[in-house]
Amino acid sequence: MSSKLVLGRIAGIKVALHWSFFLLLPYLAFSSISSDGSFFSFLILTASMLLVFLCVLLHEFGHALAARRYGIGTRDITLTPIGGIAQIERMPDKPMQEFFVAIAGPLVNVAIALVLTPIILLTDDVFVWPWTGLSGQTGLAGFFFYINVMLVLFNMLPAFxxxxxxxxxxxxxxxxxxxxxxxxxxxxxxxxxxxxxxxxxxxxxxxxxxxxxxxxxxxxxxxxxxxxxxxxxSLAAEYADDEFHYYGDPPAELTPELLDSFNNARYLLFNRPQQNEADDPLVLIDLNLWRKQNPPGKRQSGYRFNHFSAPIVAPDQAMDQVFRDMRKRRRNFAVVASETAIRGVIDLPDIFLEHSRQR
Ligand SMILES: [Zn+2]
Structure with missing residues (x-):
């Protein structure tokens, strides 16, 4: 089951609601009960909240469209009760590109506030918005203005x-x-x-x-x-785990017995069948993961395993470069190999886990 409800696509980008978004409904109901308890105040609160999320959505589109300018796609924009998240495929490498992708979101809200300013001044903000969260009476344009200024102030806090x-x-x-x-x-x-x-x-x-x-x-x-x-x-070789077994071409059938026979190996490596130019040459099975997903009692009734594509890196490659490349290509595993021999497997999730344990 997916934790998101897809609403549709705008400019080719999927827009979704996270399930927790619906927690806002009881929150809104509770808030209106604690103000005057009328259905009208519930409607006004709900409409106000929707306006906030409309501004959040436009903000996220600022990030997504700026990233697109650098050839970086966005998998989706998800709204959660505490804000929006544009799932950008990767952060740009160049600092100035990261700068523009990051600032594009708040700039959208600045632009909206700038458009609203003359409207508020010229119309005296006549379209009444009976929201009680602001001190004094505020019109609809004033409320919109307020949301956008708050979004800019919050998002521009200079902290990750x-x-x-x-x-x-x-x-x-x-x-x-x-x-x-x-x-x-x-x-x-x-x-x-x-x-x-x-x-x-x-x-x-x-x-x-x-x-x-x-x-x-x-x-x-x-x-x-x-x-x-x-x-x-560090160099790539220093992070290579040598508990692997290289099987060559994959066997006709991968039975649980065969997988179990590699007792001491943590990783099983196969040549990729039917290789394309752009593919990684090896695929990898994490046998620890496989054993966890297929405990002995369940192994008779068919079996599942995930295999991962694994790029090859040279032992003397700088590890920070290897890490950056793996992140960019969304790889959790890489195989360290010289021209003559496989040296081991770089397992990023495992490295992160080990690192957090040491502290
Ligand atoms: Zn943002």
């Missing part, structure tokens, strides 16, 4: 994972090493996340959730930047 953090990182990485720039932006994110949670307990419950999200994202980015620093001082 906010857009401002990405902008800061891209600017810092013009003069500093990548991992140092990431580290600064992510540590700021941890501080701001903690601050939001603390402030949320005093004033605004919703902020606790946003703070938690910021904290988790910033923490994992900080972990990754520490690992990338380690990579920058």
């Amino acid at each position: 994972p906010m857009d401002g953090g990405r902008i800061l990182r891209s600017l810092l990485s013009l003069g500093l090493r990548d991992f140092t720039a990431s580290r600064i932006a992510s540590v700021l994110g941890i501080i701001i996340g903690l601050g939001m949670i603390a402030y949320g307990f005093i004033d605004n419950t919703f902020l606790i959730f946003i703070g938690l999200f910021v904290l988790i994202q910033a923490y994992s980015e900080q972990q990754e930047s520490a690992l990338v620093k380690e990579f920058s001082e």
Whole structure:
């Protein structure tokens, strides 16, 4: 079952709602009960919320369309109760491209606010919007303006994972090493996340959730930047795990007995059948994963296994470059091989896990 409800496509980009989006309904019902309890106030609150998410959606399209300019696709834009996420296929390598992709979102909201300003001034903001969240009476245009200004202020906080953090990182990485720039932006994110949670307990419950999200994202980015620093001082061979078995061409049938017979191997490597020019030459089966998914009792009733495409890297290749390439091509595994022999398997999820355990 998918955790998303796809609404449709706009400009070729899928727009979806995360299931947790529907948690907003009881929240809205509760909020209207605690104001005056009328159905009218529920409708106004709901419409206000939809307007907020419309602005969020336009913001995310800013990121997605900027990325498209650099030839980077977007898998989807997902709306969650705490904001939108444009699933951009990869972050651009060049700092200035990252800068433009990051700033394009807030710029959309700046543009909307600029368009609204003369409308508010000229019409005296006559289209009444009876939302009670702002002090005093505000019109519809004023409410729209307020949403967009708030979105800009929030997103421009100079801390990862906010857009401002990405902008800061891209600017810092013009003069500093990548991992140092990431580290600064992510540590700021941890501080701001903690601050939001603390402030949320005093004033605004919703902020606790946003703070938690910021904290988790910033923490994992900080972990990754520490690992990338380690990579920058290492060669691919140092991360090669030699618990593999190279089987050559895949057998006609991959039976559970055959897979089980590679007792001590963690990874099983096969030549890729019917190779295209662009394909990785080897495919890999993670036997640990396979054993987990197919416990002994279940193995008679057919079996499942995932295989992964594995690019080949030279033992003396710089590990940070290998890591960047793997990320870019969305590979979790790579095979380290010289011209004469396979040396081992680079298993990124495993490396991340080991790294987080050491701390
Ligand atoms: Zn953004």
